[in-house]
Amino acid sequence: MARPRHANSVQIPPRIKGFTPVGYCNGECEPLLLYLEELEVIRLLDYEGLSQEEAARLMQRSRSSVTRIYQRARATIAKALVEGVEVKIESGNGFLNCNWFFCSGCKVRFNNPKGNVTNECVLCGSTEIVKMEGCV
């Protein structure tokens, strides 16, 4: 039996649910899944320019785990770009390290650092807010 994967700490939830190719695309394929922890590794290494050691510390994982997650993420993105396949972002083994909410009214994401009950958007006051478990 395969060993269960460890959970990976993710700082902020992504702003989108995925990507769709423009123009001709391989529409008959199932969308590729990019997991939250894979997107987080791409964000930390490629967007923020961190080393794998620094990213591993932030994600509370070993450097070798981060390397593996990064390789999986790059393989998924490469396949999506070359084959023109849709990408969907899913929670996977990533967990948000703080309570995050999404406002359906003004579309902002906000955290609740003190852990108090939150029942309205801090910006627009809308009560249509949802607690985020991963993606919007």
Place this chain on the structure above:
Amino acid sequence: MIVVLPVSVGNESCVLSKKFARSPWFAIVNKGLNRVEYVENPYCRLDTDAGPQVVEYLVDLKKADTFIAFELGYKVQLMAMERDIRIVLLADHLVRPKELTDRILAKR
């Protein structure tokens, strides 16, 4: 409630800056005093580690408790979370800061 937004210039005609710590100016909305103050970012031209200095400046000196931004660097995120600062991430960076400051001041 003291809210900080990264902005391009120090007046109401500003646009939102995409990066928080490298923003040239900040709009600081003091809801208690019903006032918006524009302050220049003294750390925007630092080569490295602008984020931590900016957080210390805004939290310790300006007593900010909420950051509103389109995107935050990981150091700013970490320090803000450690200091119980609320983070609000906008869906769109083209929103006018004036709209946001008015909305914050008008909210009960």
